[in-house]
Structure formats: C-alpha cells, structure tokens
Amino acid sequence: RTVYLNGEYLPEEEAKVSIFDRGFVMGDAVYEVTSVLEGKILEFEGHLARLARSMAELQMTGNLSREEWLEIHRQLIARNNLVDGMIYLQVSRGNAGDRDFHFPPAGTPPTIVLYTQSKPGLAEDPKAKTGIKVVSIPDLRWHRRDIKTVQLLYPSMAKMAAEAAGKHDAWFVEDGFVTEGSSNNTYIVKGGKIITRELSNDILHGITRASLLKYAAEAQMEIEERPFTIAEAQAADEAFFTSASAFVMPVVEVDGVALNGGAVGPVAKRLREIYLEEGR
Numbered sequence: 664r665t666v667y668l669n670g671e672y673l674p675e676e677e678a679k680v681s682i683f684d685r686g687f688v689m690g691d692a693v694y695e696v697t698s699v700l701e702g703k704i705l706e707f708e709g710h711l712a713r714l715a716r717s718m719a720e721l722q723m724t725g726n727l728s729r730e731e732w733l734e735i736h737r738q739l740i741a742r743n744n745l746v747d748g749m750i751y752l753q754v755s756r757g758n759a760g761d762r763d764f765h766f767p768p769a770g771t772p773p774t775i776v777l778y779t780q781s782k783p784g785l786a787e788d789p790k791a792k793t794g795i796k797v798v799s800i801p802d803l804r805w806h807r808r809d810i811k812t813v814q815l816l817y818p819s820m821a822k823m824a825a826e827a828a829g830k831h832d833a834w835f836v837e838d839g840f841v842t843e844g845s846s847n848n849t850y851i852v853k854g855g856k857i858i859t860r861e862l863s864n865d866i867l868h869g870i871t872r873a874s875l876l877k878y879a880a881e882a883q884m885e886i887e888e889r890p891f892t893i894a895e896a897q898a899a900d901e902a903f904f905t906s907a908s909a910f911v912m913p914v915v916e917v918d919g920v921a922l923n924g925g926a927v928g929p930v931a932k933r934l935r936e937i938y939l940e941e942g943r
C-alpha cells in the first residue's frame with residue numbers, strides 16, 4: 664500500500680512518525696474517515712469542512728487547501744487502485760521536542776497522514792440486510808464531541824463492552840438520553856417520523872447525518888431533532904445509525920428488546936437506498 668505522509672507518497676512500511684509527535688503522546692490530533700465507492704469519493708466537501716472546523720476549534724494550523732487535499736485523495740485512490748473502501752486522514756499538531764502540555768510554537772508543522780483501506784463490496788454489507796444489535800453504556804467522553812479528535816479510547820472500550828455482551832455496537836447515554844453511537848449518529852422511527860438528537864457539542868456533527876436529513880426532507884419524510892431515551896428507542900418502530908463507513912445501518916435490537924420483530928424496517932431500508940443512490 665502507498666500512503667501519504669507530510670508531502671510524500673511512501674510504501675506504508677517507510678512512513679514513520681516521530682515518537683515525540685503530539686498525536687502519539689497527547690492524543691492531540693483530528694481525523695476524518697471518508698468512503699470511496701467505485702473509485703468515487705463520497706462527501707468530500709463535507710469532510711474537508713469538518714476537518715477545518717476541528718482544527719480551528721483546537722487552534723491547529725497548517726491546514727492544506729481544498730485542491731491539495733483533493734490531489735492527495737486522487738493520488739491515493741489511483742496509486743492503490745482503490746475501488747471500494749475508505750480513506751483515513753489524520754492531522755496531528757506535530758511536535759517541537761520533549762513532552763510539554765503547552766502547544767508548540769506557532770508555525771510548528773502538523774503531521775499529516777492519509778491512507779486507504781480496501782473494502783470490496785462496502786455498499787453491500789450483509790449486516791445492512793439483517794440489522795445490528797446495540798447495548799447502551801454511559802457516555803463518559805469529554806464534552807467536545809463535536810470535534811473529531813483521535814481520543815478514541817472510550818469508544819474502543821464501548822465497542823469491546825458491546826462485543827463482550829454479544830452485540831454489535833454501543834449507544835451512549837447521558838442524563839437519561841442517547842447522545843450517539845460509539846462511532847455513529849443514532850435515530851429512531853416512530854409513526855413514520857425520524858427522530859434524532861439535535862446538533863450541539865454533545866455529539867459529532869455527522870456528515871452522513873447532514874446529507875441523510877436533507878434527502879429525507881426532500882422525500883417529504885417528517886424529521887424531529889430532539890433527544891430520545893433508551894425506553895423510547897425500545898418502543899420505537901425502527902432504529903438505525905449513520906456514519907461515513909456504514910452509511911445507513913438498521914438497528915433491530917436495543918438492550919435486548921427487538922424492534923420491528925427483529926427485522927430491518929421499511930424506513931431504514933428506504934433511507935439506506937436513498938443515501939446510496941444520492942451519495943454516489
């Protein structure tokens with residue numbers, strides 16, 4: 664695999680980052696995950712806009728231009744013959760010497776890493792046909808979840824807890840309400856209405872979420888942006904989540920309670936189809 668590191672295209676085994684890098688030492692880095700289907704990048708502008716916002720919120724400098732990012736994405740797709748898969752992009756604050764809580768001096772170049780991950784048949788994930796099961800877990804993350812940082816230890820722990828419970832994923836709960844999934848935005852459907860938590864610093868502003876809500880509105884579907892509880896999810900007609908890597912993923916069980924008889928519901932199925940049609 665050919666990867667990108669700070670202006671160079673390198674074989675993956677030659678791409679090396681300093682042990683002093685703040686991404687490594689402090690979790691001081693932001694990232695994006697973007698899907699590629701049949702060689703085409705999905706939601707490129709949305710991911711770039713969010714990256715710029717994440718960097719600005721953390722006073723990180725050294726962002727590249729849209730044209731530079733596009734060229735890197737295109738080069739990686741071409742050099743790796745990527746058809747279906749993902750592009751992982753990470754920008755860390757770099758380093759200027761020994762460990763120090765304070766940010767390095769202005770002008771310290773960031774560390775920029777991108778690599779591709781091939782996932783043949785990504786859009787035909789069999790889990791989308793059967794739906795997935797989730798468990799709830801307290802949301803113990805920091806309170807700037809709108810910034811897409813690489814501080815993913817708690818989401819990793821959540822996924823391990825879900826796996827230990829024999830389920831696919833975890834939904835975070837705070838003050839009695841679902842915030843979002845361990846790596847996705849969450850929705851329930853009741854009486855044909857799509858209910859999803861409104862945007863705030865409590866959740867990541869999903870790129871897939873924004874597009875899906877736009878497509879749903881265009882299809883005359885009713886949308887309500889507000890928090891919901893696990894009990895409400897368990898009493899819902901359907902549930903699903905969205906993310907760049909899973910698109911629209913039906914959820915058929917919440918904390919042991921089956922939704923729609925444990926089968927994928929019509930709204931989630933339709934929204935997945937709409938998203939994949941419109942998004943490509």
Ligand code: PDD
Pocket residue numbers: 696843844845846847848866867868869870871872905906907908
């Ligand atoms: N996760 N919420 C969280 C906590 C996430 O980590 C993600 C994305 C989302 C969905 O955002 P988007 O639609 O822009 O992908 C919501 C990515 C895919 C990941 O960490 O792999």
